[in-house]
Amino acid sequence: MAVNKKKPEELRSHRWYGAQDMRSFGHRSRTKQMGFAAEDYAGKPVIAILNTFSDANPCHHHFKSRVDDVKRGIFQAGGFPLEMPAMSLGEPFMKPTTMLYRNLLSMDVEELLRANPVDGVVLMGGCDKTVPAMLMGAASMNLPAIFLPAGPMLRGNWHGKTLGSGSDVWKYWAEKRAGNIDDKAWVEIEDGIARSFGTCMTMGTASTMASAAEALGMTLPGAGSIPAADSNHPRMSAACGRRIVEMVWEDLKPSDIMTTAAFENAVMTVTALAGSTNSIIHLIAMAGRIGAALDLDKFDALAKRVPVLSNLRPSGKYLMEDFYYAGGLPALLAQLEKFLHKDCITANGKTLGENIAGAQIYNDDVIRTLANPAAPEGGIAVLRGSLAPSGAVIKPPAAEPHLLKHRGPAIVFKDYNDMAARIDDPNLGATKDSVLILQSAGPLGAPGMPEWGQLPIPKRLLEAGVRDMVRISDARMSGTSYGACVLHVAPESALGGPLALVKDGDIVSLDVPARKLDLEISAAEMAARKAAWKAPAEHYPRGYGWMHHRHVTQANEGCDFDFLRGTAPIPDPEIH
Numbered sequence: 001m002a003v004n005k006k007k008p009e010e011l012r013s014h015r016w017y018g019a020q021d022m023r024s025f026g027h028r029s030r031t032k033q034m035g036f037a038a039e040d041y042a043g044k045p046v047i048a049i050l051n052t053f054s055d056a057n058p059c060h061h062h063f064k065s066r067v068d069d070v071k072r073g074i075f076q077a078g079g080f081p082l083e084m085p086a087m088s089l090g091e092p093f094m095k096p097t098t099m100l101y102r103n104l105l106s107m108d109v110e111e112l113l114r115a116n117p118v119d120g121v122v123l124m125g126g127c128d129k130t131v132p133a134m135l136m137g138a139a140s141m142n143l144p145a146i147f148l149p150a151g152p153m154l155r156g157n158w159h160g161k162t163l164g165s166g167s168d169v170w171k172y173w174a175e176k177r178a179g180n181i182d183d184k185a186w187v188e189i190e191d192g193i194a195r196s197f198g199t200c201m202t203m204g205t206a207s208t209m210a211s212a213a214e215a216l217g218m219t220l221p222g223a224g225s226i227p228a229a230d231s232n233h234p235r236m237s238a239a240c241g242r243r244i245v246e247m248v249w250e251d252l253k254p255s256d257i258m259t260t261a262a263f264e265n266a267v268m269t270v271t272a273l274a275g276s277t278n279s280i281i282h283l284i285a286m287a288g289r290i291g292a293a294l295d296l297d298k299f300d301a302l303a304k305r306v307p308v309l310s311n312l313r314p315s316g317k318y319l320m321e322d323f324y325y326a327g328g329l330p331a332l333l334a335q336l337e338k339f340l341h342k343d344c345i346t347a348n349g350k351t352l353g354e355n356i357a358g359a360q361i362y363n364d365d366v367i368r369t370l371a372n373p374a375a376p377e378g379g380i381a382v383l384r385g386s387l388a389p390s391g392a393v394i395k396p397p398a399a400e401p402h403l404l405k406h407r408g409p410a411i412v413f414k415d416y417n418d419m420a421a422r423i424d425d426p427n428l429g430a431t432k433d434s435v436l437i438l439q440s441a442g443p444l445g446a447p448g449m450p451e452w453g454q455l456p457i458p459k460r461l462l463e464a465g466v467r468d469m470v471r472i473s474d475a476r477m478s479g480t481s482y483g484a485c486v487l488h489v490a491p492e493s494a495l496g497g498p499l500a501l502v503k504d505g506d507i508v509s510l511d512v513p514a515r516k517l518d519l520e521i522s523a524a525e526m527a528a529r530k531a532a533w534k535a536p537a538e539h540y541p542r543g544y545g546w547m548h549h550r551h552v553t554q555a556n557e558g559c560d561f562d563f564l565r566g567t568a569p570i571p572d573p574e575i576h
């Protein structure tokens with residue numbers, strides 16, 4: 001790519017610092033107020049570091065000091081860093097779900113960049129929604145940007161057994177409910193499952209989205225797999241600081257990197273990782289911001305093209321630390337080489353093909369070769385049918401294979417509280433063939449589409465040895481979850497989609513190979529039930545939730561706000 005080197009007076013920040021008027025006097029004098037001299041900032045790219053550190057986000061606990069490594073790199077390369085706190089979306093604490101606030105963080109990012117004297121940005125995120133939110137905001141603002149993933153935490157440990165975030169919580173909680181784990185063991189697992197700062201170390205949403213960001217070209221090569229506690233992580237942080245300064249001079253923007261071809265690379269990467277189903281929603285939303293073509297059908301077609309090559313929990317055996325030692329994402333991408341658009345430009349100014357050339361696998365059980373894949377087809381499937389006219393998704397490798405083609409009678413829960421109250425009721429009447437249905441869990445219904453899609457197995461069935469059942473909802477599922485869970489059903493039940501019309505005992509049929517999901521009632525019966533359906537009351541009388549209700553789109557459209565999509569230019573602010 002030709003380097004279009006800017007002159008200092010062409011920097012966006014020059015409008016703040018370079019003019020000779022009263023306002024720029026204020027900008028300079030207030031920079032000096034912080035102890036900086038003209039030698040620190042004059043004529044230099046101003047780099048925002050958007051830091052999502054928060055004491056309420058343990059996954060980003062190291063960002064408080066890691067930001068100093070980013071600043072070091074920026075200074076080394078002749079830039080001027082301005083650290084700005086951005087809203088932190090900490091999965092472990094926020095309720096009803098961080099997803100309710102993904103779009104709010106994206107707006108935070110976009111408007112921080114627009115309002116301040118910024119030429120380029122390092123985005124410090126990692127915990128699930130922070131990745132798409134920051135990339136969505138940066139895409140909309142379209143200033144040179146580089147994403148620094150928080151990195152996964154170290155492997156969990158209990159009595160010498162490896163523990164994976166989320167996945168082993170669900171697993172051992174089921175064993176506790178089945179009476180196989182006592183309270184003492186449960187506390188020991190609690191002590192050992194999160195041993196360092198960093199994001200979930202399974203191939204959950206954080207690792208999936210960090211990998212997607214790398215495949216998209218928005219990180220430096222290899223950044224998506226480095227464990228947070230590894231000394232390579234602060235070195236990578238400094239490298240991001242150095243590189244963003246060059247990107248400003250080169251005017252290398254997200255619109256140059258986040259192309260339709262780059263999104264196709266990201267989708268194939270996610271499916272080869274058997275990554276989180278949440279990535280479907282996020283990648284569609286990200287593409288919608290920058291005008292790239294991506295929808296559910298393309299996702300499914302690309303997923304069919306590539307095999308699953310990672311052997312990571314929740315679908316496989318290993319964790320992100322193992323993945324890093326096995327060669328990390330560059331090694332996996334090198335295996336996918338023949339499927340990828342290798343000429344896509346990436347944040348380091350090189351093509352994806354150049355970045356992955358010669359990348360080696362060091363453990364071919366963790367990262368499989370094309371000759372020995374973990375599964376022959378990609379890890380995500382899109383379903384349609386009378387129960388999901390606008391689509392639904394499932395992660396086939398995470399389900400017991402015999403459930404991928406299944407017919408069974410529905411047991412319907414009208415919302416999460418109803419499910420929580422009745423799931424272990426001995427009179428529920430569930431058998432291993434029942435299909436558990438959860439309503440009111442979508443973008444509007446919950447609200448915010450929480451990760452409720454892995455409905456628990458009823459206790460009586462757990463005690464009888466059942467560990468998977470078909471479960472269907474308009475919710476999402478944690479990327480660390482597993483099971484035959486059909487998710488993201490659209491239109492959602494709160495909009496009167498067919499999911500709202502299912503009754504106990506209706507036969508539901510799931511056929512993943514045929515990509516079908518059907519409610520076996522007549523069209524006339526469906527129409528009669530729809531005519532009798534009443535829309536639920538709104539959750540919020542005012543505030544952000546009120547706005548969310550009016551503008552959030554459905555799962556198949558990425559759940560972005562309708563007014564944030566697209567690439568219509570917004571003028572820079574007047575600075576006088």
Ligand code: FES
Binds near residue numbers: 092126198199200204
């Ligand atoms: Fe933060 Fe999983 S809770 S990445």
